[in-house]
Amino acid sequence: MKIWVFAQEAAGAPTSGTLELITKARSLGDVTAFVGGDASGVAAALGEYGAAKVYATGDLGGKLHGVAVAGAMKAVIDGGDAPDLIVFPQTTEGRDVVARLSVKLDKTVLTNNTGIAVEGDTVSVTTPIFGGNTLVTTTFTGTGPFLAAFRPKSFVAESAGGAAAEVVAAPVPDLGATGGATVTAVHVEESSGPKLDEAAIVVSGGRGLGEADKYAMIETLAKLLKGAPGASRAIVDAGWVPYSYQVGQTGKVVKPTVYIAAGISGATQHMVGMKGAKNIIAINKDKEAPIFGIADLGIVGDVHKVLPKLIEALQGR
Amino acid sequence: MNVIVCVKQIPDPAAPGALDPSTNTLKRDGKLILDESDSYGVEMALQLVDKAGGGEVSLVSMAPNGEVSGLRTALAMGAAKGILISDPALQGSDALTTAKLLAAAITRAGGADLIIAATESSDGYTGTVPEMIAEVLGLPSVTFAKALTIADGKLDAQRQTEDGYDDVTCPLPAVVSVTAGVVEPRYPSFKGIMAAKSKPVDTVTAADLGVTSVGWAGAGQTITNVGQAEARAAGTIVEDDGEGFAKIVSYLENLKVI
Numbered sequence A: 001m002k003i004w005v006f007a008q009e010a011a012g013a014p015t016s017g018t019l020e021l022i023t024k025a026r027s028l029g030d031v032t033a034f035v036g037g038d039a040s041g042v043a044a045a046l047g048e049y050g051a052a053k054v055y056a057t058g059d060l061g062g063k064l065h066g067v068a069v070a071g072a073m074k075a076v077i078d079g080g081d082a083p084d085l086i087v088f089p090q091t092t093e094g095r096d097v098v099a100r101l102s103v104k105l106d107k108t109v110l111t112n113n114t115g116i117a118v119e120g121d122t123v124s125v126t127t128p129i130f131g132g133n134t135l136v137t138t139t140f141t142g143t144g145p146f147l148a149a150f151r152p153k154s155f156v157a158e159s160a161g162g163a164a165a166e167v168v169a170a171p172v173p174d175l176g177a178t179g180g181a182t183v184t185a186v187h188v189e190e191s192s193g194p195k196l197d198e199a200a201i202v203v204s205g206g207r208g209l210g211e212a213d214k215y216a217m218i219e220t221l222a223k224l225l226k227g228a229p230g231a232s233r234a235i236v237d238a239g240w241v242p243y244s245y246q247v248g249q250t251g252k253v254v255k256p257t258v259y260i261a262a263g264i265s266g267a268t269q270h271m272v273g274m275k276g277a278k279n280i281i282a283i284n285k286d287k288e289a290p291i292f293g294i295a296d297l298g299i300v301g302d303v304h305k306v307l308p309k310l311i312e313a314l315q316g317r
Numbered sequence B: 001m002n003v004i005v006c007v008k009q010i011p012d013p014a015a016p017g018a019l020d021p022s023t024n025t026l027k028r029d030g031k032l033i034l035d036e037s038d039s040y041g042v043e044m045a046l047q048l049v050d051k052a053g054g055g056e057v058s059l060v061s062m063a064p065n066g067e068v069s070g071l072r073t074a075l076a077m078g079a080a081k082g083i084l085i086s087d088p089a090l091q092g093s094d095a096l097t098t099a100k101l102l103a104a105a106i107t108r109a110g111g112a113d114l115i116i117a118a119t120e121s122s123d124g125y126t127g128t129v130p131e132m133i134a135e136v137l138g139l140p141s142v143t144f145a146k147a148l149t150i151a152d153g154k155l156d157a158q159r160q161t162e163d164g165y166d167d168v169t170c171p172l173p174a175v176v177s178v179t180a181g182v183v184e185p186r187y188p189s190f191k192g193i194m195a196a197k198s199k200p201v202d203t204v205t206a207a208d209l210g211v212t213s214v215g216w217a218g219a220g221q222t223i224t225n226v227g228q229a230e231a232r233a234a235g236t237i238v239e240d241d242g243e244g245f246a247k248i249v250s251y252l253e254n255l256k257v258i
């Protein structure tokens, strides 16, 4: 099976989601990474994890990935090198590329997957629905290239000790009117401490904190535990913290050693983003809150009482 | 300026979801409501048209059983008219087919300067339909807009990224997907609700739009298994008696993370 992985980079290295997909793909077939941009900085790492070849578009000149990378992929396919399967991280850019390509190739796309199985030419993917309680397996029918997008942290990234991959140019064709959007400035929200989706400990706050100021308790606690602060969507939408803090279906997927949820009810869309944590601690004043259904340790209590004492106890150590 | 908003009508997300055991698709036989995610797009469209000082907001929606209650909510907010695609043949349609149909309906409506959708729906959440619509119509697109302004035939957006946002500029016509929270959706007024009852909704089938190969036949995918995920073992739940924090400290100590 010939598999392409849409490879993304951040700060000069492949994203963890990319390396997870390459690791999984190499157990299923021959892997080519497809990079939107210049690949010289990432070809070594992509090869190390199992990509034998890298297609790279070269600098996108401010064009959004969706239209540009899908155009470049279509051009390679039309040129005769068609894969059987293309896998994408379910990210902002991954979603855009797979959607544009779906129309260009007139092929369906299966999204939000967490598992994949290949038997001969048959490709099946699994998707958790209803907050992860039900697992649906779907099989592609017809002919490839099959298009599938996977949630971050669905697989574990492991080096294969491979050599640097050969880089082949896959230039972006003329996009006509579709290429009209241009990025004019990039804003990165700086945060100190470990990244939310890589931290061993995540402390998240929700609407139960009552007001924006109280989020400081979450930040203090996260700092004391050398972890990262996170949030439910309710308080992101309310403007208490930036979107980059959001955990859940439409935010980040985290799998830390410990996840502490304070004043979070445990909506299914929140739980799909943190259910994979090894240990879950929940603090909520409502003992019927759904979050207690998945908590290893649940404290039925007021965050305004429990958190200050917890912070004090940890500061005293 | 004319804006078309894609509005999905979905089963109430507060009710527990269920699959139809005969088709393995989401049950959509109860009353459908306007997807809250789309109320932001409707509000944004109304504000942009207002600011432009002329034009109107139209809606397109695809839903089973001639369902219009969600469309009526958006009309009550202030949209002028709508097109509903409803057809028993569409059962089991995938995102790609949905996008082809919505794009055809947009063309039937005469196109627009701007087409707005939400970044993802609340029930299917593939998050692919808006970008697909743009490709079908041959238009540029900006996804994940968390702020949007229009001037001089182009749009400027703040596009949310994994670790911040990008400023993006794009000529019109274009497709934009907006995030929840981009604006504060208005509540329909009583007057709006009454007016919505007589606003025109044009109901069409897939054949009317000239889109063939729809529903199961066109989907290119088949559900082969539905199973239960492994449940987490039940944990310890204790009432805080003032010493709840100490339980957390000793739990963390046992894990050797402190």
Ligand SMILES: Cc1cc2nc3c(=O)[nH]c(=O)nc-3n(C[C@H](O)[C@H](O)[C@H](O)COP(=O)(O)OP(=O)(O)OC[C@H]3O[C@@H](n4cnc5c(N)ncnc54)[C@H](O)[C@@H]3O)c2cc1C
Binding pocket: A205, A206, A207, A208, A209, A210, A231, A232, A233, A234, A235, A246, A247, A248, A249, A250, A251, A252, A262, A263, A264, A265, A266, A267, A268, A269, A270, A273, A283, A284, A285, A286, A289, A301, A302, A303, A304, B013, B037, B120, B121, B122, B123, B125
């Ligand atoms: C399409 C879609 C995508 C979504 N994606 C996400 C996502 O990615 N991430 C996400 O988080 N949500 C997401 N949501 C929203 C989700 O459905 C919930 O609305 C949200 O998670 C609720 O946030 P919350 O738990 O902070 O607030 P609430 O549900 O309001 O819960 C607050 C909790 O705090 C408790 N509480 C109140 N006061 C106290 C106190 N003093 N002490 C202790 N506890 C207290 C209450 O008992 C309650 O359980 C999505 C929704 C949709 C429709």
Ligand SMILES: Cc1cc2nc3c(=O)[nH]c(=O)nc-3n(C[C@H](O)[C@H](O)[C@H](O)COP(=O)(O)OP(=O)(O)OC[C@H]3O[C@@H](n4cnc5c(N)ncnc54)[C@H](O)[C@@H]3O)c2cc1C
Binding pocket: A108, A109, A110, A111, A112, A129, B006, B007, B008, B009, B026, B035, B037, B038, B060, B061, B062, B063, B093, B094, B095, B096, B098, B102, B116, B117, B118, B119, B120, B121, B122, B123, B124, B125, B126, B127, B128, B129, B130
């Ligand atoms: C749990 C679940 C998982 C699914 N997974 C897949 C999958 O992996 N691949 C696939 O092809 N299909 C999938 N489907 C089917 C898919 O939901 C439908 O095809 C749907 O019509 C379009 O996709 P969406 O809701 O995911 O749209 P999204 O792309 O998430 O929607 C984004 C926005 O597009 C607009 N929009 C989308 N649908 C409509 C509509 N019917 N009317 C008006 N505006 C609309 C709205 O503004 C919406 O907010 C799934 C359905 C369910 C219930």
